[in-house]
Amino acid sequence: EAGVAQSPRYKIIEKRQSVAFWCNPISGHATLYWYQQILGQGPKLLIQFQNNGVVDDSQLPKDRFSAERLKGVDSTLKIQPAKLEDSAVYLCASSLRGLAGEIEFFGPGTRLTVL
Amino acid sequence: AQSVTQLDSQVPVFEEAPVELRCNYSSSVSVYLFWYVQYPNQGLQLLLKYLSGSTLVKGINGFEAEFNKSQTSFHLRKPSVHISDTAEYFCAVSGPSGNTPLVFGKGTRLSVIA
Numbered sequence: 001e002a003g004v005a006q007s008p009r010y011k012i013i014e015k016r017q018s019v020a021f022w023c024n025p026i027s028g029h030a031t032l033y034w035y036q037q038i039l040g041q042g043p044k045l046l047i048q049f050q051n052n053g054v055v056d057d058s059q060l061p062k063d064r065f066s067a068e069r070l071k072g073v074d075s076t077l078k079i080q081p082a083k084l085e086d087s088a089v090y091l092c093a094s095s096l097r098g099l100a101g102e103i104e105f106f107g108p109g110t111r112l113t114v115l
Numbered sequence: 116a117q118s119v120t121q122l123d124s125q126v127p128v129f130e131e132a133p134v135e136l137r138c139n140y141s142s143s144v145s146v147y148l149f150w151y152v153q154y155p156n157q158g159l160q161l162l163l164k165y166l167s168g169s170t171l172v173k174g175i176n177g178f179e180a181e182f183n184k185s186q187t188s189f190h191l192r193k194p195s196v197h198i199s200d201t202a203e204y205f206c207a208v209s210g211p212s213g214n215t216p217l218v219f220g221k222g223t224r225l226s227v228i229a
Contacts, residue, residue, distance in 0.1 A: 042205050042219030100147055104161075109158050
């Protein structure tokens, strides 16, 4: 079974530039998550999708971050414009139905460096 | 709101020695508990989880964890570590119901010394 795919694996940009990350979850998984993991910290949820609808985006900095999952399968996370403090690993995860107690399967992450 | 505290940011241990990584959670309701491992430049991989039932949970790679409701703890243990266990370990909580994502601790860096 294929896992969660993410691209690119690494990205270096200058502040005020824009960047986009892509995620393809495990086939059949209805729920997709984007987490931000800053160096030395645990992952923090940015946004959770159930199919193509947003379940929780309370911690997404909406003035600069946006995400979509138009067809309920793959998803794109965008940052525009980027700030230095956005340097982090962006992890995508998916689960079958998004219910409490379900295992979340993680992709390898995209490491973003903002200069 | 739920929160997770991992008491040690770094734990060095010699190869073949036992190890315990500590995790405490804060929640006013029943929750589900998880331990994930992150190897360098990789995503997170589930080690084990506690949903209900026996408080001693066995996971992959010889790890186990014990749920202690009175102490709100879920410590991870392994009786004999290997060099390959060197990684970052994250404790996480979700629940008790509905569409609740994981809330992670800050992680514990386990370094196994030959």
